[in-house]
Amino acid sequence: MKQQQVNVREVALETLLKIEKNQAYSHLLLNDMITKSKLNKRDVPLLTEIVYGTIQRQKTLDFYLTPFSKRPLHKLEDWVRILLRLTLYQFVFLERIPDHAAINEAVQIAKKRGHKGISGMVNGILRSVQREGLPNVDDVLDEIEKVAVKTSHPYWLIDRWTNQYGLEKTERMAASNLLHPTHSARVNVSRVTVDEVLHSLSEEGIEARKSDLLPESIIIQKGSLSHTQAFKHGWITIQDEGSMLVAHALGVQQDEHILDACAAPGGKTTHIAEMLDHTGEIHALDIHPHKVKLIMQQVERLEIKNVTAQSLDARKASDQFEVESFDRILVDAPCSGLGVIQRKPDIKWTKKEEDIYQLAEIQKEILHSVWPLLKTNGTLVYSTCTVDQEENEENIRSFIHSCPNAHIDETLKDRLPVEVQRTMNENRGMIQLFPGDYGTDGFFISALVKK
Incomplete structure (x- = not known):
């Protein structure tokens, strides 16, 4: 039984190490590691909790560990730093695991992977934390840094959101990112x-x-x-319910011709197809051929007949399709993904501020490429799974400014659930869902009409 517990933590360490070294997506790598390690099914929930929890709470854990390590944490070997984090996570955030058991496991792993000096250091740091208690986050003087440490987000992200939404809203949103997703x-x-x-x-x-x-x-x-x-x-x-709202926002009618410009993995595409009730036609595009296969796997599993998928960069869509050939267009744009941190906690550590600027440019290019393909009086829905204003509201306002025939579709509100309508901003044609609002991911949805 004890050997099994060691295995869980060793698999957790190896998983976290690969995520950090390879910038791999946590959910994909975790599934792969569960399969390869042949872990007992009973231990999978604990492994998942340790891996996701350690990533989610990374900055907080480092804050707790720093006073007890003679060397700066970033100068420790990667596996040692991660071992300290995952062990501390267990006895700070998992009540059912006794502190001494977690420490003993860590020391045994350190002996196996390193030498006596490293295992002694790991033991010393963790025993000191256990003996002296955790540092107080409230002692941090910089308000941005305090929220960043408390909610375990990068400083730049808390600073950026504070400039966009204010510190109080930012803290609520960041705290929601630590909750288990619905x-x-x-x-x-x-x-x-x-x-x-x-x-x-x-x-x-x-x-x-x-x-x-x-x-x-x-x-x-x-x-x-x-x-x-x-x-x-x-x-x-x-599918997340925030994602489901996108198909409702599009407001499709039977027999219509729809373009889903950035369709993989196909959740919204197939939702639209179901709403069309086997009528009309949907052209689903994605830049990556292997992701087009994912779309078609969904289509086949759901027994849907009105979807055609192809590999195409949405920025070149106007080269493939005739002007004004679609009744409705969905641009579920590639984005920073900062609205889905609950599900993919590694996003907050791998994304950089410059990524947002680059993505905003790509999003604009896609909008300008597909807009000529929309029929007069047709509807275009632009959505993202982020909460950043530069990728969302600012992009839409910029697009409307540059396209005289693009107008906010104020009827969007009528296509959304009553509970959600109160989240609509003053323009009525845009909605920003924040993590924690309705149990959904963070989602931005806007609708434009061509006049």
């Missing part, structure tokens, strides 16, 4: 009812309920959907 799924109501899906899931031990936000959505309270019969039969799609 897990939701979209029912393919063109084939099955929500009640039928809930019954099927219940028979397989999955606890789920109807959503309060969207009629086709269910909230998963316990269990994993990916191996259920409902998933295999194409009755459900795992």
Whole structure:
């Protein structure tokens, strides 16, 4: 039994090390490591908690460790620094693991990977923390740094959000990023009812309920959907409710011709297709050929017939399609992803401020490329899974300024749930969802009409 516990922490260490060294996505690498390590299924939740928790709380953990390490943390070997973090995470944030057990595990791992001096240092640092207690975050004088440490976000990000939204709103948003995300799924109501899906899931031990936000959505309270019969039969799609709102914002009507300009992995594409009820046609584009395959896998699993997918840079869409050939266009633009930190905590450590500027330019290029393809009186929805104003509101305002026939679609409000309508800003044609607002990811949705 003890050997099993050691294995969990060793796998966690190896996973975190690979994420840091390779800038790999945590969710993809974690799944890969679970498979390769042949970990006992009972230990998978603990592994997941340690890996995600250590990444999420990284800055806070480093703040706690710094006074107890004679050498600066960044000068320690990567594996030693990560081992200290994941061990401290356990006895600060996981009540069910005794401090002495976590420390003993860390020392054994240090002995195996390093030499006696390193294991002694690891033991000394952790015992000192245990004996003397944690430093007080409230002693930090710089208000931006205090929030950054308390909520474990990079300084530049808290500073940037504070300039955009104020410190109080920023702290609430950053604190929400530390919460466990809500897990939701979209029912393919063109084939099955929500009640039928809930019954099927219940028979397989999955606890789920109807959503309060969207009629086709269910909230998963316990269990994993990916191996259920409902998933295999194409009755459900795992999707955040903020993402589901995008298809509602588009407001499609039967028999329409739709362009999804940045479609992978296909969640919004297939949602639109289901709303069209097997009529019309959707052209789904993605710049990466392997991601086009992901779209088509979704399409086939859901038994959808009205989607065509191809590999194409959306910035070159105007070279492929005729002017004014689409009734509606969705630009779910490539973005910084700063609205999905709950699910992908590594984003906040891998993204840099200059990435936002580069992405904002690409987003503008895509908008200008696809706009001529939209019919007069047609609707274009621009969405991102970020909360940064430069990628969102500022991009839309800039685009409207440069295109005289582009206007904010004030009827967007009518296509969204009543609960969400109060989040609409004064322009009515834009909405910014923040993490924690409705249990969704951070999402920006705007609608433009061509006049």
